[in-house]
Amino acid sequence: MALALYRKYRPAKFAEVVGQEHVTEPLGTALSAGRINHAYLFSGPRGCGKTSSARILARSLNCVEGPTPDPCGVCNSCVALAPEGPGNIDVVELDAASHGGVDDARELRDRAFYAPAESRYRVFIVDEAHMVTTQGFNALLKIVEEPPEHLVFVFATTEPDKVLPTIRSRTHHYPFRLIPPGTLRALLEQICGDEGVQVQPAVYPLVIRAGGGSARDTLSVMDQLLAGAGPEGVTYERAMALLGVTDVALIDDVVDALAAGDGGAVYQAVDRLVEAGHDPRRFAADLLQRLRDLMLVQAVPEAASQGLVEAASDELERMLDQAARLGPATLARYGEIVHAGLTEMRGATAPRLLLELLCARMLLPAATTSDAGLLERLERVERRNAIASEPASSGAEESEKPQFVRPS
Incomplete structure (x- = not known):
């Protein structure tokens, strides 16, 4: 059986953890200086490297050359604690989702007093730490406050606010973040x-x-x-x-039709969408993403090179053309309508009907008296006047310019 990619390419040292340099670099510096704390709190969204970093920290602490931010990878401890290693008796990983009660905490506390069998430190990694009950945290409080020299706790959680404040105040807190698209690519x-x-x-x-x-x-x-x-x-x-994502061509068709005010083309695109078996709500979410990209392309010409918009070169050219035909007020109103419509479509029995109503609202700025609708109508008038008026030629006579009379 082949290993899943996230397991096969799990990082083995801090230098291999992507997108979390604000955490891994200070940790590496602390390890190099020998400033080891007795308890750490790793928080952040799921799948961003908290548990992997906790295992790397245990590996770095117990390496024969450690504590070091760069484990040697060949000593018995490094081999045992490698991503696919058999594990080490002195590094215990607990899932608080199923072992978060007071009895589990008391058992962990009693085990923690024993000296390590073959390593420098005993490391307890408590995953999903927010699931530990208040009574469980209270049972751990004394040992987290005054642990033996050989003991290190690492709490990993997606919800640090649910960790008991007295526990949280005794840890070094490292917040992990979602990884930027450019780094992921x-x-x-x-x-x-x-x-x-x-x-x-x-x-x-x-x-x-x-x-x-x-x-x-x-x-x-x-x-x-x-x-x-x-x-x-x-x-x-x-x-x-x-x-299950929407074909970019369908989104292009809808945006082009909205820019041209062509209601027939908009509804034909919706019909093709439904006939192809796509989810109308997913289409609305993808359309909202496109509107966001168009607003960024319009406001920041270098959005693609700066990593603000992720798109292929040919798709980016189409977006530049679309952004030129849709003003900022129009894009802002479209975004508000689609965002509100996504909430209405949640659990709806007739999602196609709601999607068509969204399109009707976008096509008719005059149907609303809101500020966004008025701004869009003014924007269209200004655009129409700019197209109709011809710029003055460079060789125009000075006498042809309008004369302004200073009021007396």
């Missing part, structure tokens, strides 16, 4: 190259969007695509069908 390209699989460039933005900034979720999505890849590799069409 570089990671995906490297892994796909190592796997020897061809992936069309347009696939990467789909995978990154599906992963939501989580390295583990992103690699799981890519793993699924690689498993179903044919001789030609991972194609955009296969990825689009498997992930």
